[in-house]
Amino acid sequence: MIKYLIIDDEHMAHEIIKGYCDMLPNMSLVKHCYDALEALDCMRENTVDLIFLDLNMPKLKGFDFLKTLTNPPKVIVTTAYKEYALEGYELEIADYLLKPFGFERFLKAVNKATQVKASVPPITPPAENTQPEHIFLYSDKKHVQVKVADVLYIEAAGNYAKVVLRDNTLLVREKISDLLVRLASSDFIQVHKSFVVAKTHILSVEGNRIQVAGHSVPIGKLYRTNVLELLKE
Incomplete structure (x- = not known):
């Protein structure tokens, strides 16, 4: 098991990294x-194998923090500032992710960091053929069987998520990241912190909106890379 730490002053960055790791x-x-x-307080009491480190933070900057560590774990820098890349590699970081980054680039960085340890095998995404064609969702005090192919998109709604299907909508008490694990993740794409879309149901992409079977879904700035990568497929 790879024990990791997210160090970033932006809550949205935590959501993205945690969602990818999940x-x-x-x-x-x-x-x-x-x-x-x-x-620093956390690392005094816990073993950490990997750090996702932002650079521009209050109190103590990312690289200044890194220089205080006598025996640092593997570090993946996550930042919006490309001009610090050279300094990062001089400090022997594993990889340098420039925000916004998509899942494929994230996975490459994690594999690069973990392959250095001979005891840790490379990480691969869940195999597509292990995902079920149907899943059960708990909604309105009952378990409803849903065909994965009927899911158009998922929208976060506080502690709940709205699962929009071809013919109806279910309100379930699950996070988007948890639903992605249960669904065939390769068939879905996160386009906003609050929206996940089924690739096969995308009709068009224009500006910062995606049209999905009569619905208009926004594209978040930090997820635009995901959409651009999809358009290249």
């Missing part, structure tokens, strides 16, 4: 840290 096996979150000092 799609992979053998990844265990130690803690969400919103500044480097909080991370």
